[in-house]
Amino acid sequence: MSHDTRRWIHAETTKLWSLPATHLTALGTLVASAMLAIAFGAAGRPGGTTVLDAGLAPVGYTQVGFIILGVVAVTSEYSGGQLRTTLTAMPRRTTQHLAKLVSLAQFALLAAVITVLASIVVAGVVVGDQASLTEALRGIGGAAGYLTLTTLLSAAVAAIVRRTIPALAGLLVHYFIAGPLLRDRTDFATYLPDTAGYRMWFPGATGRLGALSPLTGAAVVLAWVVLAVAVSTTAFRRRDA
Amino acid sequence: MRAVRALSAYRGELSKLASLPSVWAACLVGVVVPAGVAIINARSTSVDAGFQELAFGVVGVIVLGVVAASSEYFVDGEDNGRQITTSLTVVPSRTRFLLAKIAAVTTVATALAVVAAVITLLLIGQAAGLSRMFGAVVYWVLTALLAFGMTLLTRNGIIPLALLILNTSVVTVTFLLAKITTLAVYFPDMAGIRMFITEVDLPVRLSPVAGGAVMAAWVVALLVAGFATFRRRDA
Numbered sequence: 001m002s003h004d005t006r007r008w009i010h011a012e013t014t015k016l017w018s019l020p021a022t023h024l025t026a027l028g029t030l031v032a033s034a035m036l037a038i039a040f041g042a043a044g045r046p047g048g049t050t051v052l053d054a055g056l057a058p059v060g061y062t063q064v065g066f067i068i069l070g071v072v073a074v075t076s077e078y079s080g081g082q083l084r085t086t087l088t089a090m091p092r093r094t095t096q097h098l099a100k101l102v103s104l105a106q107f108a109l110l111a112a113v114i115t116v117l118a119s120i121v122v123a124g125v126v127v128g129d130q131a132s133l134t135e136a137l138r139g140i141g142g143a144a145g146y147l148t149l150t151t152l153l154s155a156a157v158a159a160i161v162r163r164t165i166p167a168l169a170g171l172l173v174h175y176f177i178a179g180p181l182l183r184d185r186t187d188f189a190t191y192l193p194d195t196a197g198y199r200m201w202f203p204g205a206t207g208r209l210g211a212l213s214p215l216t217g218a219a220v221v222l223a224w225v226v227l228a229v230a231v232s233t234t235a236f237r238r239r240d241a
Numbered sequence: 242m243r244a245v246r247a248l249s250a251y252r253g254e255l256s257k258l259a260s261l262p263s264v265w266a267a268c269l270v271g272v273v274v275p276a277g278v279a280i281i282n283a284r285s286t287s288v289d290a291g292f293q294e295l296a297f298g299v300v301g302v303i304v305l306g307v308v309a310a311s312s313e314y315f316v317d318g319e320d321n322g323r324q325i326t327t328s329l330t331v332v333p334s335r336t337r338f339l340l341a342k343i344a345a346v347t348t349v350a351t352a353l354a355v356v357a358a359v360i361t362l363l364l365i366g367q368a369a370g371l372s373r374m375f376g377a378v379v380y381w382v383l384t385a386l387l388a389f390g391m392t393l394l395t396r397n398g399i400i401p402l403a404l405l406i407l408n409t410s411v412v413t414v415t416f417l418l419a420k421i422t423t424l425a426v427y428f429p430d431m432a433g434i435r436m437f438i439t440e441v442d443l444p445v446r447l448s449p450v451a452g453g454a455v456m457a458a459w460v461v462a463l464l465v466a467g468f469a470t471f472r473r474r475d476a
Contacts (some may be wrong), residue, residue, distance in 0.1 A: 021399075036414075043420035061414060064403050072399070079315070165311060165398045166263055169304050172406040177274060177300050180411040185281045 008090060008099035009106075015086075016100075016107055021072045026111040029065025030118055033058045037119040041126030051131040052139050052203075055120030059143050059201045062115065066108055066147045067171050070154030073104050075164040083241050093237045097159065101152055101229060108151035112144035142214055143201035149221045153193055156228035160235050183208050196220035247341065250332045254345035257328075263308040264349070271301020271381075272357045279364040291367035292437045295377045296409075298357050302350045302381045303405045306388025309346045311398030325476045335472050339393075343464065346389050347382055354381035376436030376449055383453075383460050387429055390463030393471055419443050429459040 016022055036058035041049060077083040090096040117140055124130060131139075154171050161167035175194050182189040189195050190208050196217045198209040212220065258264050275298030279291060287293070313325040332338040358374050384405075391401035408414050408430060418425035425431060426445045434441065435452030447455070 036417075039417055039421055043417060061407060061410075064407050068399060068403060164315075165304075165308060165402065166266065168399060168402055169263070169266075169307075169406070172403065173270060173274075173300055176406055176410040177297055181278050181281075181297065184411075185278075 005099075008095055009103050011090065012096075012100045012103035013106065015076075016073055016103055019072065019076055021076065022069060022107065025065050025069050025072065026107075026115075029062050029069075029111070030115045032065065033062040033115045033119045034122045036061055037123040038126050041123045049127055051120065051124045051127050051129050052135055054127055055123035055131075056116070056139050056143055056202055058119050059116065059147065062119075063147060063150055063175065064172065065115075066112065066151045067154040067175065068168065069108060069111070070104065070151040070156075071158040071164060071168050071171065073100065073107075074155045074158040075162065075167065078162055087241055094233055097233050097236045098229075101155060104155055105148055105152055108148045109144055112147035113140060116140045116143040116147075139201070139203070142199075142203070142218075145218060146197045146200040146221065149197065149218075149225050150193070152225045153221075153228050156225065156232040159232035160228075191220055193221050193224040196224075247337060250337050250341035251344050253331065254341045255348065257312075257324075258305075258309060258345055258349055261308060261312055263312070264305055267301045267304035267308065268349075268353050269301075270304065271298050271353045272360060274298045274300060275357055275361040276364055279361045282365065287440065289438050289440050291362045291365040292369070292373065292377060294361050294365070295358055295381075296434060296438060298361070299381055299384050300406055300409050301353060301357070302385035303388045303402070303409065305350060305353070306346060306385040306390075307392045307398040307402050307405075309342060310389050310392035311396070314396045315398075323476075329476050336468075339468060339471060343386065343389070346385055350382045350385035351378060354378040357381075372449075373437045376453065379453055380433045380436050380456070383429070383433055383456050386460045387456075387463060390460065390467045393467035394463070416443075427455055429456045432456045432459075 037055050040057045041051075041054040077086060086096060087093070090099070120131065120136055120139065154167075157171055158164075158167040161170070174192075179189070179192055179194040182192065183195045187208075190211045195208060196212055197220070199205050199212060199214045199217050200221070202209070203214065204210075275294035278294045278297060282290065282294065313328060314323050328338060329335070332341065355378055358377050362369065362374065388401055388405055391405070392398055395401060413430065415425055415428040415431050418428070419431060423444045426443050426447065431443065432447060432452040433456030435447045436449045436456075
C-alpha cells in the first residue's frame with residue numbers, strides 16, 4: 001500500500017469513527033444480537049439447538065445493523081454539505097469512494113467479529129454446551145465475511161440512491177420481506193445476495209437456503225458487491241456533488 | 242373558524258404527503274408486495290390465503306408513517322433548515338398540527354389499505370367476509386400510526402423503520418419472543434394480526450376485537466407520548 005493510499009483510507013476511517021451513528025449502530029447491534037442469542041438458545045430451533053445454531057441464528061436479524069451502518073456511512077456525506085468539504089480535500093472521486101468503502105469494510109469486519117463472537121459466547125452460556133473451536137472459528141469467519149459484504153452492498157446502494165430513508169427502506173424490504181418470500185417460492189432467488197450468502201453464516205441451512213456451498217455463495221455475494229460498487233463509482237464520478 | 246383552520250391544516254398535510262416521492266414509493270410497495278406474492282401463491286387453499294400476503298404488505302404503510310414524521314425533521318441533501326419550522330409557522334398550534342398530521346396519515350393509509358386488500362383478495366380469489374377485510378384495513382391504519390408515533394418520538398426514521406420492517410419479516414422477532422414468554426402475544430403486531438389472520442401458532446387466544454383493542458391501546462399510548470414530547474420540546 002502506498003503512503004497516499006494509507007492516508008486516504010485513514011481520512012475516511014477518522015470520519016467514520018467520528019460519527020455517533022456508527023458507534024451507536026455497532027453497539028446496538030451487539031446488544032441486540034446477544035439478546036437474540038439468548039432468545040434462540042432458550043426457544044430452541046427445529047432440529048435441536050446447538051451452541052452454534054443459537055449463536056449464529058441472530059445474524060439473520062442483526063444484519064439490519066450492518067445494513068444501517070453501510071447506508072449511514074455513505075449518506076452522512078449528503079447532510080449539511082459534508083461531501084463538498086470531502087471533495088475539496090480529496091478531489092479524485094474514484095479514490096475517495098473506494099477509500100471510503102475500504103475503511104467501511106475494516107470497521108464492519110471488526111464490528112462483525114465482535115458481534116458474532118459475543119453471540120456465540122452468550123449462546124454457549126444459555127444452552128450450557130460448548131462448540132468445537134474449528135466450527136466456531138468457521139462460523140465466525142463466515143458470518144463476519146457475509147456481514148462485511150452486506151455492509152458494502154448497502155453502502156453502494158446508498159451511494160446510488162443518496163438518500164437515507166429511501167435507501168434503507170429499499171434494502172430492508174429486500175432483505176426482510178421480498179427476499180424471504182421469494183426464496184420460498186422461486187428458483188432464481190437462490191442467486192439473490194441474501195439467499196446466496198445464507199450458508200456462509202448458517203452452515204446447517206437446507207432447501208434453497210442450502211443450495212449453494214458457502215464458498216460459491218460467497219462468490220455470488222461478492223459478485224453483487226462488485227457490480228453495485230462499479231455502478232456506484234460510475235454514478236459518483238459522473239454526477240454533481 | 243376553528244373548523245376552517247383545522248380543515249385547512251388537514252388539507253396542507255395531505256398535500257405535503259402527496260408531494261413526497263417516498264410516500265408514492267410506499268404506496269407502490271404496499272400494493273405490489275401483497276399482490277405479487279398473491280400471484281405467486283395463486284393456488285394456495287389456506288383459510289388465510291390473501292390475508293397472509295396483506296400482513297407483509299403492511300410494510301407500505303410503515304414507510305408512510307415513518308416518512309410522514311421524519312420528513313419534517315431531516316431530508317438529506319437539503320442544507321437550509323428543516324420543514325418543521327415552516328410547518329409550525331403556518332400552523333402555530335402544535336395540537337392542531339399533530340391532529341391534522343394524524344388525520345392525513347390515517348386517510349392515506351386507509352385508502353392504500355383498501356386498494357391493496359381489494360386487489361390482493363381478488364387476485365387470490367379469497368371470498369372472505371367483509372369483517373376480515375375490515376380487520377386488515379384497521380391493522381394497516383394502526384401500523385401506520387404506530388410508525389408515525391415512534392418516529393415522532395425519535396425524530397429520525399432509521400430506528401423505527403429498521404425495527405418495524407424487521408418485525409414484518411417471515412419469522413418476526415415478536416413471534417420468536419412469544420416462544421419464550423406468553424406476554425409477547427400482547428405486542429401490537431402479534432395482537433393486531435388476530436383481526437384478520439385466523440391460523441396463528443401462539444400460546445394465548447385473542448378474539449379479533451380483543452386483538453384490535455390491544456393494538457389500538459399501544460398506538461394511543463405511543464401517540465400520547467409523542468404528543469406530550471412534541472408539545473414540550475423545541476421544534
